[in-house]
Structure formats: C-alpha cells, structure tokens
Amino acid sequence: MNRIRITVVAALAGVLLLGACGTTEPASTAPEPGAAAAGPVTVTDTRGKTLSLDRPAQRVVGLEWSEVEQLLTLGVTPVGVADPKGYATWVTAAKLDATVKDVGTRAEPSVDAIVALQPDLVIARANRGAEVIAQLEKYVPVLVTKGSDTTDNIGRMRREFEMIATATGRTDQAAKTLADFDSALTDGKQKIAAADATGQRFAIADGYLEGGTVSIRMFGQGTFVSQIGTRLGLTNAWPGKGDPAWDLDQTDVEGLTALGGGDLRFFYNASDGDDVFAGGLSGNPIWQSMPFVKQKNLHRMPDGIWTFGGPLSGIQYAEQLVRIYAS
Structure with a gap:
C-alpha cells in the first residue's frame, strides 16, 4: 500500500483567511503525562487509505458523535463538530465544550465551515457519503471510520479508537481507556x-x-x-x-x-x-x-x-x- 502525504493546497489560502486564523504550536518533544506524542505519524483508515502527518493532529473536526466522544476521551477537544447540540443531548460519556464550532448536521456537514476552521484532520464516517469526503480531501486529510461491524462491533470500536489515538498521538491514553x-x-x-x-x-x-x-x-x-x-x-x-x-x-x-x-x-x-x-x-x-x-x-x-x-x-x-x- 502506497503511503500518501496530504497537504492543504496553496490555492486554499484565500478561503482560509475568511475563517479562524489561529494556529497551534507543535507538541513538545518530551510531552507531559496525558499530552500528545510528538513527531510524524502514519495511520491507515478503514478504507485502507494511509495518511501521513508531519505531527499528531491537533486541530480536529469530528463529523460523528461516537468519534467526537473518542476524541474527548483521548484529551483532544475538536475545533468543530457536526450537530454539537445533538451530541450534548445524546452523549454524556465525555462532555463537549459549548464553544466548539457547529459545522452542520451529521448527514450534511458544511465543507466551507469545516475548511474555515483550518483543521489538520477531519474524522468522517464512510456511510455519510463519498462525495463529502472527496470534497474535504481537496483541502485536508480525512480519516474515515465505519462506525459499525455487525460481526464484531466491540472489536471494530477498539480498532477505530486506536486508529484515532494514533492520528492524534494519544496511544498511551487509548491503551488505558481500553x-x-x-x-x-x-x-x-x-x-x-x-x-x-x-x-x-x-x-x-x-x-x-x-x-x-x-x-x-x-x-x-x-x-x-x-x-x-x-x-x-x-x-x-x-x-x-x-x-x-x-x-x-x-x-x-x-x-x-x-x-x-x-x-x-x-x-x-x-x-x-x-x-x-x-x-x-x-x-x-x-x-x-x-x-x-x-x-x-x-x-x-x-x-x-x-x-x-x-x-x-x-x-x-x-x-x-x-x-x-x-x-
């Protein structure tokens, strides 16, 4: 399987100026307990597609509540979430900060709203449609989950949680939670x-x-x-x-x-x-x-x-x- 490096294209710069312009400093080479690991990461998603990132993802957008819960469990507060109000109603396992940006519904997330947040990773669900994923991948790496595997849903959950942990440099936290x-x-x-x-x-x-x-x-x-x-x-x-x-x-x-x-x-x-x-x-x-x-x-x-x-x-x-x- 070929490794691919996905970067935000230069042509997007004008669009990004319309959104949030803050950036996040790279992780320390000696992270404190609970912090993300440093250095490049490579992760293969449920499509079999391999993403290579220069550093663990820090500005992450989550388009499904399960994946948002998993990010929060790992200590990563997403910069954007699809339907955060619904998340607050249905999910109490990991509390979502009220300031997190709403990027649309889970069924129809807004590509413009997502891109404006300047994420370095988007976590999307395969069943929500290849078209949205393809649009997002023009601008930002997208990690795709399945969300269900009726032959082994517990095993599937574990694998996807570990996948998200790898992408965000939080494998130690994932191991403890599992x-x-x-x-x-x-x-x-x-x-x-x-x-x-x-x-x-x-x-x-x-x-x-x-x-x-x-x-x-x-x-x-x-x-x-x-x-x-x-x-x-x-x-x-x-x-x-x-x-x-x-x-x-x-x-x-x-x-x-x-x-x-x-x-x-x-x-x-x-x-x-x-x-x-x-x-x-x-x-x-x-x-x-x-x-x-x-x-x-x-x-x-x-x-x-x-x-x-x-x-x-x-x-x-x-x-x-x-x-x-x-x-």
Whole structure:
C-alpha cells in the first residue's frame, strides 16, 4: 500500500483567511503525562487509505458523535463538530465544550465551515457519503471510520479508537481507556454470574411516534450494545435480523410478541425526552399485555448513554446492565 502525504493546497489560502486564523504550536518533544506524542505519524483508515502527518493532529473536526466522544476521551477537544447540540443531548460519556464550532448536521456537514476552521484532520464516517469526503480531501486529510461491524462491533470500536489515538498521538491514553473498558466487562460478567443472572434475556429498543403510530427500532445481535450485553453473559432475545450495516430492525407493537415471555428485561433510551414507551403506548392493550410490562421489567436507560458510542459509552451501558441484573 502506497503511503500518501496530504497537504492543504496553496490555492486554499484565500478561503482560509475568511475563517479562524489561529494556529497551534507543535507538541513538545518530551510531552507531559496525558499530552500528545510528538513527531510524524502514519495511520491507515478503514478504507485502507494511509495518511501521513508531519505531527499528531491537533486541530480536529469530528463529523460523528461516537468519534467526537473518542476524541474527548483521548484529551483532544475538536475545533468543530457536526450537530454539537445533538451530541450534548445524546452523549454524556465525555462532555463537549459549548464553544466548539457547529459545522452542520451529521448527514450534511458544511465543507466551507469545516475548511474555515483550518483543521489538520477531519474524522468522517464512510456511510455519510463519498462525495463529502472527496470534497474535504481537496483541502485536508480525512480519516474515515465505519462506525459499525455487525460481526464484531466491540472489536471494530477498539480498532477505530486506536486508529484515532494514533492520528492524534494519544496511544498511551487509548491503551488505558481500553483496559478500563475490558475491566468493566470482566467485572460486570462476574457480578452477573454471582447474582445467578447469567443467560437471562434482554431486548434493547428505540421508539418513535410518527403520525400517531409508534415505530420501534430493535437492536439485533450485531449491535454494539447487544454485544456488550452478550459479553456480560446475557442473551439478546430479539429473533429478527436487522439491516446489514447496523443490525437494527424495524417493528411495531404487535411484532414485540416475538420476544415471548419469561425473564426478559426491556431496555430503551429516550434522551430527547420523547418517551413513547411510557407515553404513546400507555393505553395500548397489546403493549400492556407484554410479560415484561406486567412484571415491571421495563427499563428506561439514563439519558445520554449513546448506544453507538465509544469505550466510555460502552462502560456506561455495561454498568447499567449490571446494576439491573446484579442488584
């Protein structure tokens, strides 16, 4: 694989003058604990494309919340984020400073707003479109993540976190965080086993009210949070197969009968305050007949635990599952 060096083209200088003009000094050759390493870095992204940077990236723009969480976890405050207001609603694992610039939505980030920030790296998601990535790569290196791999989403998260850490010179911090993540799963599994809860069933869902109809999105076996539950020794009870990329399956209230009865616990998020399970379904007889509703095994997760997040969100989710099953 050829190494490529991507630099900001000279023709962009006029555009950059319209944006922020501050620069960041190079890292010290002897960084303090927690600081970025110095010197050139080379990293290969999920496309198989190799980026070579003269120094670890310091001015970084993140276009997906999971990757923004990972940057903050590593001690890197991004200069720009897609939909920072949404991030603050859905992600609490790593707090984002309110002064970070908004560069548009995750689905439609603004290339002009990103370039004006003079980043030395943009972290983008492959599923958001090759066209935006191609436009950005005219001006700045772009590191592309997948965001999901239903065959091994925990392993995928680890690899992408390490990739971002390499690009930002924070591999020591990444190793420590991943060790904490591993410990949370190991300790949690032991606590669940000690509570004689190994093998108990769970289901995870999001709910939406659209035109008076409740639509339910089930998290299949291949999703990140489902695989966390499995690592803890639990069993995802949803029998359906979701989309190939994310293993998210759409159903309605009647479809939930596929979960059956028994010891199942039903988990969901409603960080935006729109709790359709407690509100929109409160008078639905099919919903009220569900065994987990009757048994009060319905659990709204604390707001701000991102189900598609990085290692810190994963630790948050694991801790909540352990709290429910091992208390």
